[in-house]
Amino acid sequence: MQNGPASSARMRAIRIEDYGGPEVLRRVEMAIPEPGPGEVLVRVACAGVNFMDVHTRQGKYRESRTYAVRAPCTLGMEGAGEIVRVGPRVDGLRLGERVAWCISWGAYADYAVVPQGRLARVPREIPDDLAAAVIFQGSTAQYLVDDVAHLRPGDTCLVHAAAGGIGQILVQLAKGRGVTVYATASSEDKADIARRAGADLALPYADGGFADRIREATQGRGVDVVFDAVGRSTLRDSFRCTRTRGLVVNYGSVSGSIADLDPYELGEAGSLFLTRPRLADYLADSATVQRRADEIFGRLLDGSLRVAVARHYGFDEIEQAHAALEERRQLGKSVLIVA
Ligand SMILES: NC(=O)c1ccc[n+]([C@@H]2O[C@H](COP(=O)([O-])OP(=O)(O)OC[C@H]3O[C@@H](n4cnc5c(N)ncnc54)[C@H](OP(=O)(O)O)[C@@H]3O)[C@@H](O)[C@H]2O)c1
Structure with missing residues (x-):
């Protein structure tokens, strides 16, 4: 055990036990997960709120081979935060590093276990909410333009x-x-x-x-x-x-x-x-994940890409966040503030 929460500590999480409408969302207290080989534990600052979360909740991926997420599970497949524990066989990542990730579930919680291969380092000048808002949509737009359409x-x-x-x-x-x-x-x-x-x-x-x-x-x-x-x-x-x-x-x-x-x-x-195409098939390794993130973060910093976080939701407001997406009222990206 390294630093980070005590092994007996508990955390808040937003989970689904079964698929359905917003009524299946459950706020629970649960044990903090332990990172396994090749994984780290991140203290989540913000989670992105995405259509994929709505689709996961509805059961759209219940038989997906690309997305092996099944209820019961903690929702949230995008986030940003700080590494607080490092599992065995993780190379080159340090405690305290700021990271963002996507296509790894469990971000609607105080802590999330994330495979090293999904993590991108976040520059100091990019705040957590912006990092959590862009890593998924930005990486997606980046692979679509360069690796699918070859524009x-x-x-x-x-x-x-x-x-x-x-x-x-x-x-x-x-x-x-x-x-x-x-x-x-x-x-x-x-x-x-x-x-x-x-x-x-x-x-x-x-x-x-x-x-x-x-x-x-x-x-x-x-x-x-x-x-x-x-x-x-x-x-x-x-x-x-x-x-x-x-x-x-x-x-x-x-x-x-x-x-x-x-x-x-x-x-x-x-x-x-x-x-x-699916993003998961275009995130082959850590270098690819970081390359896509670097272009997005770099463009945000030099002003050639403008993304605003449209709305910040509290942990108790996730139902409203999902409804805004489903009812097509959300203009731009929203994030769930966790920390
Ligand atoms: N393949 C991949 O790798 C990949 C990766 C990430 C996301 N996605 C998918 O890409 C899609 C867009 O994601 P996003 O994050 O950009 O979502 P978003 O910000 O919520 O935007 C979706 C847009 O779709 C339009 N829309 C048209 N018909 C709609 C309907 N019936 N319900 C809701 N919106 C409708 C809305 O614009 P108008 O009102 O102007 O029509 C809305 O602005 C989602 O299906 C998501 O699952 C795919």
Whole structure:
């Protein structure tokens, strides 16, 4: 045992025993977990509040192979804090280091055990709430732009839900790479957020009418890449505004999934490529985790990326935080203050 809490100490946690609506969220007292080989114990300062938490609570990942999270469990797959205990076979991390992580569950608690391979060091100038707010959405936007879409100067792309957390970062990273960025959002206010993030043209979704507008704006060619996290309500129209042999990146399904998609449709739409990538498959090792985080933290510090924490929730307000996401009222990213 190194420093950190006594082994008999207990902590607060927000858990689910079974899947369901906000009523299954339970605030409990429980033993502080022990880090195993290759793991550290972090005193959590802030946890990010994400759609993935809502999906985990609802049971969407109950059979997922990529995300091995099953009820009963402590929610929260993103956070920032300080290392207070180091398990066996952990290299190069010290007690007291400030770290952030994602795709490791248990952040809605005073302490979380996190595998070394998921941790990124946080620069001194980045506060805990901002680190917890950006590590997941920022790493996601970063791998989508560079390792899925391979965006280059002169490319064109369309970002749906561009006022959302990942949407706003995608717009900014794509612009930073010299790309012409088209955007959609559900209202004029949200389209304005996308414009302020740098979108060259921002449109309401308006029943798929965006596809004609994008074709017009690209002189009938269509864009090189569409980033579509909306899913059922937009995906087929996304095919209509992608250029021949272009790429559709369906990285989320906030409006639901299309159950009856026939690959023939991709041929008809112009020999399109369709991918459903997941961040977990693009975080192979510590170096990759740190590289993605370093670009996001670096851009926040040099001002080329702007992310504001939209709302801070207390430990007793998690139900409101989930409801704001589900009811589409959340503008930007919220965090749960733990410490
Ligand atoms: N594949 C990956 O690696 C990966 C990684 C992280 C997250 N994700 C997924 O990416 C998606 C977006 O995540 P985020 O963190 O950016 O979320 P977010 O900040 O809450 O933004 C989601 C946006 O989706 C739009 N939306 C459209 N239909 C919606 C509906 N029925 N309900 C709620 N929102 C709806 C909303 O914008 P409008 O109101 O303008 O439509 C909202 O701003 C989620 O599905 C998440 O699970 C995927």
